[in-house]
Amino acid sequence: MHLFYQPGVDSVGSVAFLREDDSRHAIKTLRLGIGDKIDVTDGHGNRYLAVITSADARRCQFRIMDTQTTPPRPFxxxxxxxxxxxxxxxxxxxxxxxxxxxxxxxxxxxxxxxxxxxxxxxxxxxxxxxxxxxxxxxxxxxxxxxxxxxxxxxxxxxxxxxxxxxxxxxxxxxxxxxxxxxxxxxxxxxxxxxxxxxxxxxxxxxxxxxxxxxxxxxxxxxxxxxxxxxxxxxxxxxxx
Amino acid sequence: MHLFYQPGVDSVGSVAFLREDDSRHAIKTLRLGIGDKIDVTDGHGNRYLAVITSADARRCQFRIMDTQTTPPRPFxxxxxxxxxxxxxxxxxxxxxxxxxxxxxxxxxxxxxxxxxxxxxxxxxxxxxxxxxxxxxxxxxxxxxxxxxxxxxxxxxxxxxxxxxxxxxxxxxxxxxxxxxxxxxxxxxxxxxxxxxxxxxxxxxxxxxxxxxxxxxxxxxxxxxxxxxxxxxxxxxxxxx
CATH class of the missing domain: 3.40.1280.10 (SPOUT methyltransferase, trefoil knot domain)
Known part of the structure; x- marks a missing residue:
């Protein structure tokens, strides 16, 4: 599983973009392409299951398919x-x-x-x-x-x-x-x-x-x- | 307190030498001299309270004044x-x-x-x-x-x-x-x-x-x- 970080991601069905360093990592290093699944976190407990919709190494686009929220730790x-x-x-x-x-x-x-x-x-x-x-x-x-x-x-x-x-x-x-x-x-x-x-x-x-x-x-x-x-x-x- | 490592140190009253790196550290870096107190461990639980008897930066001599043994941890x-x-x-x-x-x-x-x-x-x-x-x-x-x-x-x-x-x-x-x-x-x-x-x-x-x-x-x-x-x-x- 590859986890990316993108603060301020929207709701299911919408599209968003990975930042430049993550885009390069996804497309150049991991060689991911259109249709490949990625996980994106917003750093606030929300995990988005997404699919790459444009394999741009500077601005990789993805569509959010599902969302999952992790509760904070009880301490x-x-x-x-x-x-x-x-x-x-x-x-x-x-x-x-x-x-x-x-x-x-x-x-x-x-x-x-x-x-x-x-x-x-x-x-x-x-x-x-x-x-x-x-x-x-x-x-x-x-x-x-x-x-x-x-x-x-x-x-x-x-x-x-x-x-x-x-x-x-x-x-x-x-x-x-x-x-x-x-x-x-x-x-x-x-x-x-x-x-x-x-x-x-x-x-x-x-x-x-x-x-x-x-x-x-x-x-x-x-x-x-x-x-x-x-x-x-x-x-x-x-x-x- | 400055702790040095010297395996195979002898008993109270005897003299011994620090290794080259420790000698340099003691004399050049810490600027210790004859009469200064140092602690030496043999790495096997024995701690020696010692006094520098020759401030040689390559082969610092010390005399053991007292010894203290730490028991191993109970686990x-x-x-x-x-x-x-x-x-x-x-x-x-x-x-x-x-x-x-x-x-x-x-x-x-x-x-x-x-x-x-x-x-x-x-x-x-x-x-x-x-x-x-x-x-x-x-x-x-x-x-x-x-x-x-x-x-x-x-x-x-x-x-x-x-x-x-x-x-x-x-x-x-x-x-x-x-x-x-x-x-x-x-x-x-x-x-x-x-x-x-x-x-x-x-x-x-x-x-x-x-x-x-x-x-x-x-x-x-x-x-x-x-x-x-x-x-x-x-x-x-x-x-x-």
């Missing part, structure tokens, strides 16, 4: 992460998080962030590719990077966690608990993942004041992008 | 995976799996494998770097790639699973169950992850005959390396 995962110094690592996180399932990714600049600029365009393409690759019908929301204090104000999820690096200095009984022990199923979750230099003490206090609970993701010291994916995976498993 | 995770066509993806898997915690990674060539050669040298370096980065004392075992039928014979773990791509053709009640529903805590686990073209039917039958249970890792179609990491993460969470 939602939002990961807020400080972009890594090395862009590859955050791109990798976006690809993997979308593959395994996530609703929203928000970026922020923390006090210890080395990276101060993040362009979403490439990340959005990666997210679309991962959604198609993993055969999902929802495109996760990606938010422009904002300063940490602004990010905190946008949070409306009930289950709020801030992941902290495991510390060698704290005795075990003072350490934050593992996310797996405190998150409860079918929630709306948000997890904050700090930059390579971790959160500043002031940021942790801001988060706690905003109702966030400090958690760990295990005893290993995880890189930023690994921690972000681990939190996402853990919340997904909790809801299997 | 073990072994992932057997077919190398991906694109080497980056399998390198990424090794880095991430070591970071989050794994005991053993075995590679195999399946009937549908596109890649037929895999050199371990670079992967071993990545594993060492990830162990140090995540501050662990155990270096996971990496096994040379062998044909699938040979791999099956090397399995002695009790909890055996073969991950299968979600199928659109099977009705829900015929689909394999999720790994999260059948694996039980504190086990010795092994999970087989197929190549991009999935397992051949014959391979699935071989695995089932060898006591493997078919499982899924969710409803999304995961890439090989994503599936491999997801299985690893899931078994880790099961044991939190």
């Amino acid at each position: 939602s995962v939002r990961i807020c992460v400080a972009p890594t110094k090395n862009l590859d690592r955050i791109e990798w996180f976006v690809e993997k998080a979308v593959e395994v399932g996530i609703e929203r990714i928000s970026f922020f600049f923390g006090q210890h962030s080395e990276r101060r600029v993040l362009k979403l365009e490439r990340l959005e393409k990666i997210a679309v590719a991962a959604m198609k690759q993993s055969l999902q019908s929802y495109l996760p929301q990606l938010d422009e990077a904002v300063p940490f204090s602004e990010l905190i104000k946008t949070v409306d999820e009930e289950q709020r966690f801030i992941a902290h690096l495991p510390s060698m200095d704290l005795p075990d009984d003072n350490s934050p608990v593992n996310l797996a022990k405190v998150a409860t199923p079918t929630g709306q979750y948000v997890v904050l993942i700090g930059p390579e230099g971790d959160f500043a003490e002031k940021e942790i206090q801001q988060a706690i004041a905003a109702g966030f609970q400090m958690v760990t993701l295990g005893t290993n010291r995880l890189r930023t992008e690994t921690a972000a994916l681990t939190a996402c995976q853990l919340l997904n498993f909790l809801n299997v | 073990s995770v072994r992932i057997c995976v077919a190398p991906t066509k694109n080497l980056d993806r399998i390198e990424w898997f090794v880095e991430k799996a070591v970071e989050v915690g794994i005991e053993r990674i075995s590679f195999f060539f399946g009937q549908h494998s596109e890649r037929r050669v895999l050199k371990l040298e670079r992967l071993e370096k990545i594993a060492v770097a990830a162990m140090k980065q995540s501050l662990q004392s155990y270096l996971p075992q990496l096994d040379e790639a062998v044909p699938f039928s040979e791999l099956i014979k090397t399995v002695d773990e009790e909890q055996r699973f073969i991950a299968h791509l979600p199928s659109m053709d099977l009705p829900d009640d015929n689909s394999p169950v999720n790994l999260a529903k059948v694996a039980t805590p504190t086990g010795q686990y092994v999970v087989l992850i197929g190549p991009e073209g999935d397992f051949a039917e014959k391979e699935i039958q071989q695995a089932i005959a060898a006591g493997f249970q078919m499982v899924t890792l969710g409803t999304n179609r995961l890439r090989t390396e994503t599936a491999a990491l997801t299985a690893c993460q899931l078994l880790n969470f099961l044991n939190v």
Whole structure:
């Protein structure tokens, strides 16, 4: 099955066009032609079973034959992460998080962030590719990077966690608990993942004041992008 | 804290040397000198608190002041995976799996494998770097790639699973169950992850005959390396 992405598709019987990159992929790479069936998602849970009606490699036309709506997951995962110094690592996180399932990714600049600029365009393409690759019908929301204090104000999820690096200095009984022990199923979750230099003490206090609970993701010291994916995976498993 | 890797380190009071790459890293990059404290792991659970006694960037000498032994985890995770066509993806898997915690990674060539050669040298370096980065004392075992039928014979773990791509053709009640529903805590686990073209039917039958249970890792179609990491993460969470 080949899944394409086209936002704003109309109802059964109508015709529409694939975007240029998808048109080229369909006609040139996959060598599809008139009459071939394709699947198209609008990224909002609607899947269209369609038939190619014009095999134009720049503007492939299709007619919608049937439509199928996937309900959203009964829980939602939002990961807020400080972009890594090395862009590859955050791109990798976006690809993997979308593959395994996530609703929203928000970026922020923390006090210890080395990276101060993040362009979403490439990340959005990666997210679309991962959604198609993993055969999902929802495109996760990606938010422009904002300063940490602004990010905190946008949070409306009930289950709020801030992941902290495991510390060698704290005795075990003072350490934050593992996310797996405190998150409860079918929630709306948000997890904050700090930059390579971790959160500043002031940021942790801001988060706690905003109702966030400090958690760990295990005893290993995880890189930023690994921690972000681990939190996402853990919340997904909790809801299997 | 700076953690170095040196297999075969001796007892308290003795001196030893860091390997060339670690020596350069310690002296040139981190600018450590005589009297500075370092941590050294032998990759077998032993952590040595040491002091630099000669700041040679090619052969840094240290004296062991104290030693600490970490017990192995009360469970073990072994992932057997077919190398991906694109080497980056399998390198990424090794880095991430070591970071989050794994005991053993075995590679195999399946009937549908596109890649037929895999050199371990670079992967071993990545594993060492990830162990140090995540501050662990155990270096996971990496096994040379062998044909699938040979791999099956090397399995002695009790909890055996073969991950299968979600199928659109099977009705829900015929689909394999999720790994999260059948694996039980504190086990010795092994999970087989197929190549991009999935397992051949014959391979699935071989695995089932060898006591493997078919499982899924969710409803999304995961890439090989994503599936491999997801299985690893899931078994880790099961044991939190």
